[in-house]
Structure formats: C-alpha cells, structure tokens
Amino acid sequence: MTSIVNLLKLKTFFALVVLSGVSGWTASAQAQAKKEPLPGSASAGLEPGPSAGATPEAASAKKTWEDIVVVPRKAFLKSGRLELAPFTGITVNDLLIRHYAFGADINYFLTDVFSVGLQGQYFIKERSDREGLVGLQYNRVPTLNRYKYAGALNFGYVPGYGKFSLFNRFIWHWDIFVTGGVGLIWSEIIPRSVGDEKFSSMNIAPDFGIGTRFFINQWLTVSLAFRDYVFNDKFEPTNRAPGETGAAAKDHAQSELVNHVMFTASVGFFLPTSFQYKSPR
Numbered sequence: 001m002t003s004i005v006n007l008l009k010l011k012t013f014f015a016l017v018v019l020s021g022v023s024g025w026t027a028s029a030q031a032q033a034k035k036e037p038l039p040g041s042a043s044a045g046l047e048p049g050p051s052a053g054a055t056p057e058a059a060s061a062k063k064t065w066e067d068i069v070v071v072p073r074k075a076f077l078k079s080g081r082l083e084l085a086p087f088t089g090i091t092v093n094d095l096l097i098r099h100y101a102f103g104a105d106i107n108y109f110l111t112d113v114f115s116v117g118l119q120g121q122y123f124i125k126e127r128s129d130r131e132g133l134v135g136l137q138y139n140r141v142p143t144l145n146r147y148k149y150a151g152a153l154n155f156g157y158v159p160g161y162g163k164f165s166l167f168n169r170f171i172w173h174w175d176i177f178v179t180g181g182v183g184l185i186w187s188e189i190i191p192r193s194v195g196d197e198k199f200s201s202m203n204i205a206p207d208f209g210i211g212t213r214f215f216i217n218q219w220l221t222v223s224l225a226f227r228d229y230v231f232n233d234k235f236e237p238t239n240r241a242p243g244e245t246g247a248a249a250k251d252h253a254q255s256e257l258v259n260h261v262m263f264t265a266s267v268g269f270f271l272p273t274s275f276q277y278k279s280p281r
Contacts, residue, residue, distance in 0.1 A: 084106055145233055186200060233257075
C-alpha cells in the first residue's frame with residue numbers, strides 16, 4: 001500500500017514538471033512573436049495605413065505638436081525701418097517759467113535695438129504764477145531766459161522688451177529705450193526792464209533720455225519719455241546799465257549750467273508699414 005502511494009506522488013511530481021516546462025515554452029514563443037515584425041508592418045519599414053474609420057482631420061491632428069514654437073516671435077520688428085514720431089512736451093524742473101515743446105523725431109533703426117536719428121523742436125514760453133509772486137514778496141525781478149528752437153543728432157538703444165495683459169483680454173507689447181546725443185538750443189533773455197534790448201545765444205546741448213514705447217499695431221506706437229538737455233546758458237547781467245545795448249550786455253553776460261528737463265509724449269509711425277520675419281528653418 002505504501003509503495004502505491006509513493007508511486008502516485010512520483011507521477012504527480014513528474015506531471016507538474018512537464019506542465020511547467022510547457023507553460024514556459026508557450027510564453028517564450030508568444031513574446032518572440034511580438035518582437036518579430038510581420039511583413040508589411042510599420043516596424044518592417046512600411047508606413048502603417050490609416051485605421052478603419054479614421055478621417056483626414058484626425059490624421060493631421062496627430063502632427064500638430066510639430067508646429068508648436070517654444071519661444072513666440074516678437075510682435076513688432078524695427079530693424080531696417082524708419083520712425084517718424086511727432087511729439088509734444090512740457091518742462092518739469094523750472095518753477096518760474098514753463099516751456100511747451102512741439103517737435104518731431106526721425107529715427108532709422110540699424111538693428112532691432114540700435115537707432116540713429118534727428119530731432120527738432122519749437123518752444124512756447126509761459127510764466128508761472130510763482131514768477132509774479134517773487135516780485136511781490138522779495139521786491140526783485142527774477143532773471144529768466146526763454147528757449148526758442150532746438151535740434152539734435154541722437155542715438156538710441158533698446159535694453160528691454162516685454163508685454164502685459166490689459167483687462168485680462170488684450171496683450172500689449174512694449175519696450176524701454178534710452179537715447180543720447182548732442183545738438184544746439186537757441187535761448188533769448190527776458191529783460192528785467194521792459195524797454196531794454198534782448199540778446200540771444202546759441203548753445204551746444206548734449207541730451208539724454210529714457211522712455212517706454214507701446215506697440216499698437218505693425219506700424220503705430222505711442223511713447224512716453226523724460227529728456228534732459230544740458231547746456232551752458234547766458235543770462236542778463238545783474239549790473240546791466242540802463243539803456244545798454246543787447247550786444248554790450250551779452251559781452252559780460254552771466255553763464256550758468258542749465259538742466260532743461262522735459263516730459264514728452266509722442267506717436268510713432270513706422271515705414272514701411274509692415275515687416276517680414278526671416279526664419280532659419
């Protein structure tokens with residue numbers, strides 16, 4: 001009886017070994033079949049045909065990722081374009097006399113960040129209320145000059161460019177620009193005595209400016225800037241004799257360094273009115 005039980009155990013052991021071997025061989029064959037490409041498949045070098053029921057739109061939608069550009073293009077290019085920018089401005093650092101400016105900038109952009117241009121402007125003076133109070137309070141007539149014209153050769157550089165969202169609906173692009181150059185400014189004295197003769201001066205005036213430019217469309221911009229014109233101006237001498245001519249008074253005029261700081265607003269028109277990107281790909 002014991003021998004029969006042992007024989008059954010031995011047969012069961014051999015049956016399990018054979019069954020395990022058959023199962024392993026079957027799994028290996030199936031894995032090998034998956035690795036080997038069939039003739040006509042995509043792995044064999046042939047393009048797979050469209051699946052049943054697939055539309056052309058669905059097939060093209062699978063390739064839309066190829067058209068994604070990680071870094072978006074700038075909304076405005078200035079290189080090789082001419083900017084015509086009429087502007088108006090007002091002085092911000094003189095309490096006794098105020099000047100309004102009307103002029104224009106003509107800039108040519110050598111690159112997208114460097115420009116060279118000409119500037120011209122005409123000034124209109126206005127005496128402030130404080131100028132009249134000086135005479136009443138101190139019994140003195142202030143020494144003032146008015147500015148008539150100015151012109152300059154300027155160079156510009158754009159150190160920064162960005163964009164912001166307006167009302168969570170519109171995206172406006174803008175940049176920061178700095179300018180510097182040298183020019184001429186014509187000034188004229190305002191005599192303390194109304195009957196005295198005037199004299200004028202033509203002064204060399206380096207200028208510096210910083211501002212921001214907002215891009216409206218491909219050819220229109222709006223700019224705001226502060227500009228400082230530095231020059232050595234000639235004022236009416238305090239010891240001027242009554243009836244002295246303007247030329248004689250100019251010979252011993254007082255010279256002082258002046259910072260003529262203005263806030264300006266301009267509208268820029270770019271020519272040509274459109275631009276085209278050049279991509280390396």
